Amino acid sequence: MEMEAAEFLRTRRDRIAPGQVGLAGGGRRRVPGLRREEVAMLAGISVEYYSRMERGDLDGVSLEVLDALARALRLDEAETDHLHDLARTAGPLPRWRQPQERTVRPSLQRFLDSVTETPMWVRDRRLDFVTANPMGRALFASMLDDPVSRGNTARFTFLNPASREFFPDWEDSADGVVATMRTYLGQNPQDKRLSDLIDELVARSEAFRRRWVEHNVRHHRTGIKRMHHPVVGDLELTYEAMDFPANPDWFLFALTAEPDSPTEQRLRALVGR
Secondary structure (H helix, E strand, C coil): CHHHHHHHHHHHHHCCCHHHHCCCCCCCCCCCCCCHHHHHHHHCCCHHHHHHHHCCCCCCCCHHHHHHHHHHCCCCHHHHHHHHHHHHCCCCCCCCCCCCCCCCCHHHHHHHHHCCCCCEEEEECCCEEEEECHHHHHHCHHHHCCCCCCCEHHHHHHHCCCHHHHCCCHHHHHHHHHHHHHHHHHHCCCCHHHHHHHHHHHHHCHHHHHHHCCCCCCCCCEEEEEEEECCCEEEEEEEEEEECCCCCCEEEEEEECCCCCHHHHHHHHHCCC
16 A cells, blocks of 8 residues: 555645645746645654655554644545555554455345335445335436446446436546545455456546546545436435444445425435325
8 A cells, every 4th residue: 555655645745835835836846736845844744754654654653643744735534534544554454354245134124115205225335236225226226227337336437428417417426436435445455346346447437547546535424416317307415324333344325305395306206106
């Protein structure tokens, strides 16, 4: 992960203009953003120490230094967490086992099926579909029925042209998919299934490849999702993401519509209610 850490720090440094952090920007500059010595000064560490970090060596870096560096580079919450993940995985890692496929518990499926007014679905850290309630299956039928996507959000987004119509805000959706995958890889660099998926998309999609080298990360917790469903038309939904303590590899998503809105009426029409 040394290259991962090195590229992440370099791209964060490159995006900050000296004037943003109160430094003079005069003279000829060979870098688009801050110089290494400027980052070191802002973080209160030596240039040699920061240079070592930007070479990808984060092993043994203290939490205090990581936080000071995050402030110097103006990292947001997701970026700061990612920096900590990269430092955590810089040293020797314990043997990591690929998560085993787990059968969906009948009680979980009953819970999902009991929710009839809201699309709900579960996916894992590879962005693979796990299960859903009937409304969730109907909502994402385009992805679930696609033989190329095979129920994977990233494949659907980057390998199926229909995704650009399904997601009217496709550029932002694509940014979010890549940033989420980068976040998950930082948390679990030994995840071979995730690494294999990334390699596949880098090889097959220029749009994915262009985003991947930007090293952006994002927490996928809540927000607005706009969709154009091929059956019922335009939908605007608020999503909430929830962890599964019993299975840290899974995440539950619930998508709700404003009461008495056109989206609410269209969701009901989706399942014939």
